[in-house]
Amino acid sequence: MPATSDATTEATAEPRTWSREPLQDYRAKVRGCLLGGAIGDALGAPVEFSSLATIRATYGPVGVTDLEPLGGSDGRRGLVTDDTQMTLFTAEGIIRASIRWDRGVCHPPSVVYRALLRWLATQEQSSPPPDASGWLARQSWLYAQRAPGNACLSGLRSGRMGTLAEPVNPDSKGCGAVMRSAPFGLLPPIPRFGVRAAFDFAVECAVQTHGHPTGYLAAGAFAALVRLLVAGTPLPAAVNDVLTLLADHDGHEETSAALRAAVAASTDQAPTPETVEALGAGWVAEEALAIGVYAALAHPGPADVRRALLLAVNHSGDTDSTGSICGNLLGALHGETALPSDWVAEVEGRGTILELADDFALEFTRQSELHGDYGPHTRWTTRYPGA
Template sequence: MGATTGAVWGRAEQQDFRSRVRGTLLGAAVGDALGSPVRGLGMEQIRAAHGAEGIGEPAFGHGRRGAVSHLTQLTLFSLDGLIRAQVRRDTGAWHPPTDLHRAYLRWASTQRDWGPDERRKEDGWLAREEWLYARRDPARSCLTGLGDETMGTPEAPKNPDDPGAEAAARSAPFGLLVGWEPELVMQLAVECAAQTHGHPTACLSAGAHAVVVHGLARGESLDTAVQRALQLLAPRPGQQPVAEALQRALGAVRQGLPSPARVEDLAGAGTADGLLSVAVYCALVGEDTRHGLRLSVNHGGDSAVTGALTGALLGALHGETALPPSWLAELEGRPTMLVLADDFAMEMTQGPALHGPAGSSPGWLARYPRGYAALPGGAPVPAL
């Protein structure tokens, strides 16, 4: 697998890309924070707690307003892993799924340890952020999939019977690899999903979500980006549920005013394909970002996942300035997210100035260490 590199970025292009990176990361996080307090509640319960219109603003959860779940934690480590993959390219041993697996193992450590271990310099700066050590109801498959050093692959996936959407909800960062071809973006998302959620529906939903974000980050319309995802899904085994879910989302746009009942119908049994369908639908019919996010979480399913998936789409489409400022002001971990997003944008647009044959920034390599030089178990790293 290869990727397009060496593009020359103008200043306006860099600024637009940074806004979309920030928008994707912050959008996923505010959607997660909005949906988490009502996750798993029925609509009657949501209305009883938040009024006839349902939840409309971030509410208290995990002891504060604007708290995020493990979905956002893992999305941050996805971004961190992608930066580390780019930095490690200089070594000649480049295999991004391995770098993502190592990033997810660092997240798994935050769920076991009391706090950062300052002696582990190879962990980089993100793993030393103390607020990430809060355990926020992580899905069992995330914990078991990352419970040992063995990396799941499409040929030998972890939790092959789990069609859940948690892997899709952490996959938006793959779509920000705008210099890659969309086929490669889908493949990377699929390979990384298999590390915790090996069912084809889970893996292909993650791939489709990443491809849609990829199109939006490159300035395409949402409809165009979804159509490309459908094209790339077509030849893949097991793609039918995901493709049909995306088609249902497109068709539902023409079926009258949006409602919680329509969202619940799209969500179906709550598997990854249905929740991805909800996100695409809400991003398409939302009158603005706030409306689309509210619509995405007011239903009787996994509101945190649908909020995160929808927020990533809207943030990639419109950039950070379209997100509700009052929601961002209360968002847990926002300073960390802004630094990580800007680091990612800088790495993608100016990486050769930060590290390479001509010289490297010691500060950058301290933040994103090159680390190991082999796959888990000592096998050599293949070129991707």
């Protein structure tokens, strides 16, 4: 994967030379980010499209307090949606891009685009095909269709890969790009994988489905936030750093204003659903990002993750996306052990999510032992083919 010229105060050593404790911390944050996002997604999915009044009438005056059955699921709780599905395929695409880069020829956004096409196949088929590429596309539970976003579907069905010069869906700023962009921030906290690199990578892949500047800049901002949290930056400082980064990009105004509103709400107002709703509904990118960031800022401590996630999903709007963004952020900040154990135990696909998270951490800390012209030949490239 390409280097970056970012100035940074992070450790300059490559992961291969890290001591045991930083390696364990990095893997815990990758796990926490992917698993936390899935939990937030599962919490919000049953109440997506419901008004706050309906949520309170159905679940009580404080709204949702636990995982609930998803409509049409035969009473099953903890089910995830396209937010988690697309996030997982994005992470898989980044792993494959790293493997291809190690061979010397790679355009990483193109590799992620093909990963998203594999996700698209899960929405058009009922089960894995015999020729499914890689182990992730063979997971039958990922072939559930749960209200995938129209811009994601139309963008990937367009027959071409969007670029910054010629984005797909140039008028779309829905949240379908931001909600899948956490993995771009999970590259290890070393200078050659800098904050700007995470931002730019997410932007280049967001325009494959969402071409409005707010749609893709919010995705870049989210990836940069995750990248800073993985490196140990406190959340308020990370938001300030991202606002500085956004200011260098044309069309940043909506995203920057939404993040500033989230910061102001977290310091000036009580953490209530009404405060969340003042930030929007989450259907568009900047509002989804702002709500997820606000809920995390309102309850930032490792003992407060449950309260943060519930705040993120008790509102009228795109509750699974705002829940997943909040979960990604706090999981990246605190690691997997801060996530509520009862929800971890019940969330759909936990084994697959953790397996992919561990593979991601392995690829970016031990790749010389897994593949490459000068390393041993393993079955890694069978697991992640196309290298």
